[in-house]
Amino acid sequence: MGKKSLIEQQKAKWEGTTLKKVLERFPEQKESFSTSSWLPVERLYLPRQMSEEEYLEHIGFPGEYPFTRGVQPTMYRGRFWTMRQYAGFGTAEESNQRYKYLLSQGQTGLSVAFDLPTQIGYDSDDPRSVGEVGKVGVAIDSLEDMEILFRGIPLDKVSTSMTINAPAAVLLAFYIAVAQKQGVAKEQLRGTIQNDILKEYIARGTYIFPPKPSLRLITNIFEYCSKEIPRWNTISISGYHIREAGSTAVQEVAFTLADGIEYVKAAIKVGLDVDQFAGRLSFFFNAHNDLFEEIAKFRAARRIWAKIMKEKFQAKKRSP
C-alpha cells in the first residue's frame, strides 16, 4: 500500500470520530444511496489526484475537444439557449396562431408537433387516420397546409424544429417549398428535422419503411442538405423517447450514441465525407429530476461523442 494522502488520513480520522458519533445516534435514512438510475452515490466526495495532463485530456476548455465543459467558449454569456416550446394541434390555421403568440411572448424558435397520421405518412382522409386528425399535433396533408402553418412567419428569421421521422424528407420538402414562395433562399434556412428512425423502432413507434430504405432516405437528406441548406440540422438523434420508455440515464446516452454511430457509418458507406455532414448532426435528450445525474449525463455525452468522432471516424473539422 502506498502512503496515504493527507486528505485520506484526515478522512479516516473523521470517520472514526465525528462521523461515527453521529451515525451511532442518528443513522442515515437509507443503507445506501443511488441516483435515480441506480448509480451508487457515496456520502462524501473528496478531491482526487488528477494531473494537469489528465485535466486537459478529459475536461479541457469549453469550445474545444473533448467539449466536456460545453460546445461554445462563452456559453450563455454570449447568448442564451434557444427557448423552443413544442407546439401544434388541430389545423394549420390554429397552430399558426399559437406560433405567432409564442413568438410574441419572447420565444426564439419554433418547434412543430405533427399529428399521428402525418407522422406515419397518411392523409387526413385516409381511413387509418380516423380519430387521430389534429390530436397530438397539427395535421399537414400537403404543401397547402404548410403554407398556412407558416403564414406571416418569416422563415429567414426563425429557426424551426420539426418532430418528424419516417416522412421527414417530405415535410422538409414542404418547408423548403414554403420558403421559396416567401422568397427566402435555401442557404438562409435554419432548423432541424428529427429524422431519427432507429429510435422509432426502439421506443417511439412511428416508423413506415424497413431499416435499409429508411437509412437511404436519411443519407439522401444528409447529402442534399450539405449542398443545398448548409445551416439545417439534418437529424436530431434522440434519447428523449428512449428515456420516456423507461430507460436509465446511462441507457439513454448509450443507445442514442449507438444510433448516431450507425448513421455515421451508413453515410460513410454511401461515400459521404464525415467532415461534410457530421457537423450538422444534432442530438435530443431528456431532462429528469435527478439534477446532478442529469448534468453529469450531458457532460459525459459530449465527451464520449467527441472521442467517437475523432478516434473511430477520424473527423477533423469541428462543428459550426
Added chain:
Amino acid sequence: MLRFHTQTGGSTLTAQQPDNNIVRVTIQTLAAVLGGTQSLHTNSRDEALGLPTEDSVRIALRTQQIVAYESGVTNTVDPLAGSYFIENLTDKIEEEVSKYLNKIETMGGMVQAIENGYVQKEIQDAAYKYQQEIEKGDRVVVGVNKFTVEQEKPKEILRVNPRLRKVQSEKLMKLRKNRNNRETEEALQALREGARDESVNLMPLILDAAKAYATLGEICNVLRDEFGEYRESIVL
C-alpha cells in the same frame, strides 16, 4: 461536437396535483442549462392531462426565462466543473456508456441490436424495476404514492375539435380537384423510378412532388409500394 436540444421529462409529470409539475420542470430546466444545452422545451404542468392551455404554456416559458435572467447560473461557463461529485459521476456515466457501446459493437451494430430485441429488452427491464419501486413505495413520487390528496378535479383543459378530420378531408378534396393532376402524377412517377435506383438521391424528386401539390399520403404511398413496410418483431 455534440450539440443538443433538451425537453423536460414528460414521464416525470403527474396528473395528481398538476401544479407540482411546475417545480419539477424548474429542476429539469436547471439540469439542462447546467448541462450546457443549446435549446430547451419545458413541459407545461397540465401535459399529463391533455394538451396544454395557453396559461400553462406561458408558465413553462417563463420558467426558462427566470432561470436565464434571474438565477445567475448562466454567468459563468460550466459552473459545476470541478465538483468532486459531478466529475466523478461524469466519469462513471462515461464508463457505463462505453460498456454498452462495446457490447452493441460486438453484436454487429445498432440495427442488429434492435432487430434481435436486445435494446428494447434492456429498456423494458429498467422500466419494470422503476415501476416496481414506485409501487412498493421504495421510490417516492410526491402526490402519487406519498403526500397525496383527495383527487381534485382537473382544471380547464384544451380539447381538440372532433370535426377536424372532416375539415381536412374537404381541403384535400378541393386540392385534388384544383391542382394540375398531370404534373402531380408525373412527379410521383419520377419519384417511383428514383426509388428503384439506389444511387439516386430522392430529396430533389420529393421536392418536385411537393411543389406539384402531391399530398403527404400520396408521396409516402409511392415509397411504401417500392420499399415495403416495417413490421415490429415481437420481443419476449
